[in-house]
Amino acid sequence: MPIPPHNRRASGAVVAALGAAGLIVLAAAPAAFGDGAVSELVVGGIEPIHGLKPGDTFDLPVTVANKGTGTAEKVWVSYSVTRGLDFVDVPSNCRVQHIETYDEMTENWAATCAFDQAVKPGVVYTPEKLLRVKVLDRAYIDRLRVRVEDGGAPMDDENGDPSVAGTAPAVKLVEQPAGGEGSAERVKVSVTSVNTADYQVTGAALRGRVGDTVTMKVKFANAGPAWLLEEEVERGVQIMITPPAGTSVIKRDYYCHAERGTYRCPAHFGMNMAEDVQTAYTFKLKIDKRIAGAKGSIALTTEPRPFDHNKANDKADITLDVTGGGSTGSTGGSTSGSNGSTGGSTDGSAGGSSSTGDDATTTNGGNLAETGSSTLPITGAAAAAVVTGAGTLLIARRRARNLS
Template structure:
């Protein structure tokens, strides 16, 4: 049942699912050393591969009590990442949508209550398995199942209010052939057959010798799939080489010089949404006229089996040195904001020019177009003309060190230093 919407570190995607951003099952007090406290485990969950976006599958979960004491009430919680959702949710389950925050991946959780006794040595299963749907953006997702007893699981205070299911309630029934499982929590991968198109956009610059021009180039994931990159994988980088005859006055944010090329981070964390966009803004001084001078923007060369379109992995950055008055650089594409296009006029305190720009105070350099039903891809425009897209890199001209999913970084701007600090939010017990 779709719910309207409201990154890595630690131990990667599994930690993001398991940390406080998801549901943590609360355990009832154990008996004082008598060995009779119920010990619940789940089983029956295996990795699922080869789904088609839009298809559904059932979760054949088993619940067992490995102790000698009876569990009077049981909770089973299911958690899925943003490419999956729940369908036909029973009324004894509540679904909560939790957007991405801090180090947490966006996810949906279904918390199902079974107000019945679970006897020792007996394996149970829901009389009707919970059904999961692969969304259009599905590609590489995660599924987690937890089991607990006694009081209800905690809700994430950063999520939307939970919504009760509308399908008939289900109960646990004895499973004749099922295994009892071995843990109270199981994590598996769920993959779908889909693609994601990583692409770059170049720029057309124009000016005379001595001018400082603004260069805006862009990286984007055009979907349709989002990409959850695996822990330890080398993530995509954007390689930007300015045209010959220019010098960099101010480099783009998340970019670091490597010879004549700038290596730029494409996003922060493991979460590359299907509408992710990053605009890199450079200030270039035209030092001399070189006939046919041309730079480039290109994606790094690590394998991307989901990206079948290699034609848009590289684009030109051209420079036309004129003999006339001072002109400014063109991004090669228009941008838009709430106040409409100004058509080529200069706006914003950062002095960026060229293309159609708009917004109350500066150029956004690009718009974000989220796909229907997607979250984490919305954009917001600040007073300085920067745009942040769904937890990915912000559009800004600040000079900084690159930021990757493996570490935070200090952002140095002028004479001030802004230290970005990741922290987890406090959570209320329910």
């Protein structure tokens, strides 16, 4: 839409005013734009740390240097450690924030220390007392980040708790002999500890009659004591679930996918595996026939896990007790059923009139759609009436449309 003449004049006046204001600012601050002196802060002294044990403490020997040509009047040094580590004896000129897992960020502790002093070009500094870190019982492979910056103060992460000031005496930066300065504004290294984590699975005991739909719930857990940062350890462990013979899958767990008579499921749904975390997988199975001794299984895949020394709980049985009458077949694999095509929710009953007891087995005959055990026959006359009624309704709608 064309701009009315008076709006065009107003816009021109605003542009002219902004241009004049810009010239005034430039004229008033020639040093900021003319001499080219800028600071360039870098950190150094941070190297990977290995062989620690839960309960150990260590200091962070960080250095700060200014490789630019201008002095930084105030600097901030920020530290971040993942959840197997924590800060101790934090100086009062530092603020600490706890940040829970969100998006692609794993849980961590962040400490930002303010140094209200000049950092001159060509000079290397270090805190007069280094920041101390403690190794927690859940440590295994952790990550340490260090960053230095000047200008405005860094803000808290909005996804974390409010930051709090340290209680130890404040520290300042002190000059060091030349050498040892870093080359980057931020550094990330690994911190490893000697520890173990026990991945384990739990099976299920199912019971029902032929034609019933039963709930199968099996579990995977990391029993600790260590947590696992997935990007730093061997990836790829999966859960393989094989239903008992004589059953068909009516509804699979949402995260599991069929693979040659079994189901492959992810071990967890994030960047890390916290200690004592547990994941459940829920399926709906229809009991098609009675097979003596039928059983399925839940098992971990066989990728190397050097932290997991207990292999006895990497596989568990899924048993099926078919009660009452019903046909008995030979031992064999489970039928595919709907092969999990329904997807959807992974908890609760499959719907209809079926109810699930505390032992995760269906206590009645299931619902109409899944078991067929309560389906009433539709006579030919009834079916014809349904078809005739539908045709009459369609003709009436067409006539109404033609009259309108």
